Amino acid sequence: MNEIKTIDARGLSCPQPALLATQAIKKLSKGTLEVLVDSATARENVSRLAKNAGWTVTIEDKPDGSSRIVLKK
Amino acid sequence: MMLIAGTVPIKDMPLTLGKVTSESGYLVVGGRSIPCTQGTGAMVSAALATTSYLGLEAPHALLVGDIGKGEGSRKLYQYLIDHIEELSPAVLALHYWLPNMSQTRQLCAAVEKCARRPIMIADAASMYSAKAAGLAEKFDIFTPDPTEIAFLADPEATHPAYIARHLFETDITRAPELARAAYRHHGAAKILLAKGAIDYIIKDGEVLATISEPNVPALEPIGGTGDTITGLVSAFAFAGLELHEAAIIAAKVNRMAGKYANVTPATKVREVIAQFPAVFKDYLCQWSSVCGAKGGRSGD
Amino acid sequence: MLFQEVSQAMAVEKMLKAAGYMVRLVAPPPELRKGCDLAVEINLVEQPGIERLLKEKDMAYTSIEPIRAKTAPLLDAVKVTDFGRWVMVKAGNMKITYEKESGVIVNVSGGGCPDIPYLHAELIDKRLDQAPRPKALGFTLCALNLERALDECLALYSGGNKT
Numbered sequence: 422m423n424e425i426k427t428i429d430a431r432g433l434s435c436p437q438p439a440l441l442a443t444q445a446i447k448k449l450s451k452g453t454l455e456v457l458v459d460s461a462t463a464r465e466n467v468s469r470l471a472k473n474a475g476w477t478v479t480i481e482d483k484p485d486g487s488s489r490i491v492l493k494k
Numbered sequence: 495m496m497l498i499a500g501t502v503p504i505k506d507m508p509l510t511l512g513k514v515t516s517e518s519g520y521l522v523v524g525g526r527s528i529p530c531t532q533g534t535g536a537m538v539s540a541a542l543a544t545t546s547y548l549g550l551e552a553p554h555a556l557l558v559g560d561i562g563k564g565e566g567s568r569k570l571y572q573y574l575i576d577h578i579e580e581l582s583p584a585v586l587a588l589h590y591w592l593p594n595m596s597q598t599r600q601l602c603a604a605v606e607k608c609a610r611r612p613i614m615i616a617d618a619a620s621m622y623s624a625k626a627a628g629l630a631e632k633f634d635i636f637t638p639d640p641t642e643i644a645f646l647a648d649p650e651a652t653h654p655a656y657i658a659r660h661l662f663e664t665d666i667t668r669a670p671e672l673a674r675a676a677y678r679h680h681g682a683a684k685i686l687l688a689k690g691a692i693d694y695i696i697k698d699g700e701v702l703a704t705i706s707e708p709n710v711p712a713l714e715p716i717g718g719t720g721d722t723i724t725g726l727v728s729a730f731a732f733a734g735l736e737l738h739e740a741a742i743i744a745a746k747v748n749r750m751a752g753k754y755a756n757v758t759p760a761t762k763v764r765e766v767i768a769q770f771p772a773v774f775k776d777y778l779c780q781w782s783s784v785c786g787a788k789g790g791r792s793g794d
Numbered sequence: 795m796l797f798q799e800v801s802q803a804m805a806v807e808k809m810l811k812a813a814g815y816m817v818r819l820v821a822p823p824p825e826l827r828k829g830c831d832l833a834v835e836i837n838l839v840e841q842p843g844i845e846r847l848l849k850e851k852d853m854a855y856t857s858i859e860p861i862r863a864k865t866a867p868l869l870d871a872v873k874v875t876d877f878g879r880w881v882m883v884k885a886g887n888m889k890i891t892y893e894k895e896s897g898v899i900v901n902v903s904g905g906g907c908p909d910i911p912y913l914h915a916e917l918i919d920k921r922l923d924q925a926p927r928p929k930a931l932g933f934t935l936c937a938l939n940l941e942r943a944l945d946e947c948l949a950l951y952s953g954g955n956k957t
Contacts, residue, residue: 619908
């Protein structure tokens with residue numbers, strides 16, 4: 422079973438969520454990453470950079486305003 | 495961790511290592527209060543403001559009191575030489591101290607033994623002694639002002655007090671040329687953040703970026719505004735930005751904070767640092783290559 | 795003439811000049827440099843008299859060596875910038891900024907040696923003619939440049955030309 426690596430970027434200010442996601446994507450050439458964010462900007466940035474790097478992106482918005490972004494390659 | 499090492503102008507302060515916090519406008523390290531003024535205090539304050547905003551671990555500081563006699567400086571570097579392997583910082587930023595080439599050599603040798611080599615940043619007299627000892631190329635980032643670029647370019651000078659006169663009389667627009675000379679003479683770190691009326695980000699002798707806006711001439715006379723750039727670039731490097739990008743954004747933040755603070759030559763550096771959070775909020779996303787947001791204030 | 799500490803070289807140079815000797819501060823030869831270094835260049839012919847004077851004054855030095863290798867003079871260039879209400883004077887790597895009208899020092903910048911933040915605190919908000927002398931309080935080459943900057947500020951300010 423593939424291990425899912427989680428990056429909890431909630432509470433972090435831009436550009437930190439995108440930076441953490443970029444670093445994780447670089448390190449893990451393929452697999453599944455889960456990025457937790459709590460702002461629309463972070464959600465857009467992480468999604469965009471992941472797509473640009475060839476990862477598929479699925480977003481699950483939570484009732485508390487945060488989002489769980491699942492990246493797969 | 496991010497580790498900043500330097501001297502502070504508190505006569506008998508012993509060697510102190512700790513995570514930095516702030517309280518009532520002062521920095522607090524190991525229970526000791528340090529003023530946020532020109533020197534390592536301003537640098538640490540800038541780094542703390544940045545890590546706080548980004549939600550990162552606060553910097554650690556290794557500080558010692560030294561008003562110029564050198565005893566504190568020697569203890570500081572000896573501690574680093576003896577403990578850097580176990581401390582194993584992700585970023586090591588070296589700042590004010592009494593330059594000593596021998597201890598600089600020993601420190602660089604100790605750093606080579608670290609399991610994970612830290613990002614090495616130097617400014618102030620730590621930069622002077624690294625260059626004088628022939629070890630500039632061991633460093634990732636130097637942050638020289640115009641006189642210090644001339645010092646780096648002068649293969650004979652061991653301190654900026656001795657640079658050749660014809661190099662001193664150059665203006666900042668000659669910084670790229672002087673930087674190339676510095677690289678030729680092995681007097682430059684991999685990246686130079688040459689700070690002045692125009693900031694140049696230079697990597698391996700080539701200018702990657704030129705930053706001249708906003709133009710805030712009154713930043714130059716303010717003691718500590720060079721130190722804040724070093725604090726900013728160290729924190730951005732710790733945050734994981736590519737080093738050249740960390741340098742570019744550091745230069746931009748410093749200028750914009752000067753504009754936000756409406757500085758005059760009489761402004762004190764803590765007033766500039768106080769504007770960092772507002773500048774981060776308005777511009778950091780826009781300036782970072784990993785973000786796509788537009789930002790800024792109207793009229794900027 | 796070589797010394798353990800920069801401050802010793804500065805003190806001896808000051809004393810010898812006051813005693814009428816023509817001496818100057820220079821960098822020691824390259825192989826003897828530590829990082830922040832200062833030597834006093836003397837006329838070897840005058841060595842006996844100078845040694846005697848230092849002994850009388852109980853002032854220490856390491857040795858006197860004939861010059862074989864190149865010594866470097868201290869940079870003595872000064873640059874003045876007018877900021878309207880303020881003037882900034884740069885000497886080497888050090889800058890002092892003062893308010894024209896009052897002659898009060900508002901900022902000190904530059905440098906990298908540990909006496910500079912200390913001198914910054916001591917000079918800020920003092921009038922130029924009441925400020926402590928960096929050479930008397932400081933220990934390093936940066937302090938020496940700051941002294942030069944202060945001298946130039948005083949000359950500008952007291953010359954009636956506050957710019």
